[in-house]
Amino acid sequence: MSAYQHILLAVDFSEHDDLVAQRAKDLAEKYRAKLSVIHVLDNIPMPDTTYGTVIPLDKDSGYELLEAEKARLMQIGDQLGAAQDNRWLVWGAPKQEIVQLAEREQVDLIVVGSHGRHGLSLLLGSTANSVLHYAGCDVMAIRLLNG
Ligand code: AMP
Numbered sequence: 114m115s116a117y118q119h120i121l122l123a124v125d126f127s128e129h130d131d132l133v134a135q136r137a138k139d140l141a142e143k144y145r146a147k148l149s150v151i152h153v154l155d156n157i158p159m160p161d162t163t164y165g166t167v168i169p170l171d172k173d174s175g176y177e178l179l180e181a182e183k184a185r186l187m188q189i190g191d192q193l194g195a196a197q198d199n200r201w202l203v204w205g206a207p208k209q210e211i212v213q214l215a216e217r218e219q220v221d222l223i224v225v226g227s228h229g230r231h232g233l234s235l236l237l238g239s240t241a242n243s244v245l246h247y248a249g250c251d252v253m254a255i256r257l258l259n260g
Contacts, residue, residue, distance in 0.1 A: 116144045116145075116146070117140065117144040117146045117221050117222045117251075118144070118146050118147065118221055119146055119147045119149065119218065119219055119220045119221055119222075120137055120140055120141050120144070120146045120147070120148050120149070120220065120221075120222045120223075120224060121149045121150070121151060121211070121214065121215050121218070121220040121222070121223045121224070122134055122137035122148065122149070122150045122151070122193070122224045123150075123151050123152075123153075123207070123211045123223065123224070123225045123240075123244070124150060124151070124152050124186075124189055125152070125207070125226070125229040125240070126152060126182075126185055127226070127229045129226045129228075129229055129257045130189065130226075132226075132255060132257065133224060133225065133226045133255045133257075134150075134189060134192065134193060136224060136253070136255050137150075137193070137224040138193050138194075140222070140224065140253075141193075146222075147196075147199065148193055148194075148195050148199065149195060149199035149200070149201065149214075149218060149220065150186065150189055150190055150193060150195050150199065150200055150201065151201040151202075151203060151210070151211060151214055152182065152185070152186050152189075152201070152202055152203075153203050153204070153205055153206070153207040153210045153211065154168070154179075154182060154202065154203065154204045154205075155205070155206060155207055157178045157179065157182065159204050166203055166204040166205055166210075167201065167202070167203050167204075168183070168202040168203065168204065170183055170186070170187065170197070170200060170202060171197075182202065183202060186200055186202050187200065201214055207240045208239070208240050208243035208244055208247070211223060211225075211240070211244050211248075212243075212244060212247045212248050212249075215248055215249070215250055216249055220250055221250045221251065222250060222251045222252070222253060223244055223248055223250060223251070223252045223253070224252075224253045224255065225240065225241045225244055225252065225253070225254055225255070226238070226241065226254070226255050226257050227241055227254045227255060227256045227257050228241060228257055229241075229257075237254065241254050
């Protein structure tokens with residue numbers, strides 16, 4: 114297996130994030146790879162801003178909900194030691210945004226949980242399944258036990 118150079122961790126802010134993040138961090142250390150992290154906002158209404166779908170992390174939006182999501186991503190980014198430029202908060206459909214960002218940023222490994230908020234009863238959640246099907250790079254699904 115060739116060395117990975119850019120690993121993208123997708124976090125859904127579920128209770129599984131810590132385990133999935135730890136695996137991504139271990140892999141990034143092992144391969145001395147750049148580590149990026151993405152969270153896709155699919156559960157809060159998009160406020161009326163001049164932003165596109167990529168939310169700037171260094172500007173106060175004035176929206177409490179959005180700022181809370183940002184703070185969560187920043188906390189995970191800090192734990193991972195991911196550079197500020199490698200933290201992504203994006204509006205949209207998770208499966209689509211994760212795959213698109215991976216292509217744009219030349220990611221060669223995407224790390225997801227086997228299921229998260231959407232797929233507790235499934236072996237492989239719907240986001241994990243779609244990313245696996247549509248990504249143009251390797252995908253590692255970290256097996257998570259239900260509950
Ligand atoms: P799911 O297939 O939706 O049950 O979730 C499986 C995995 O996909 C999660 O453990 C995350 O790694 C990723 N994922 C799901 N939703 C999101 C999201 N909104 N933003 C980023 N990653 C996500």
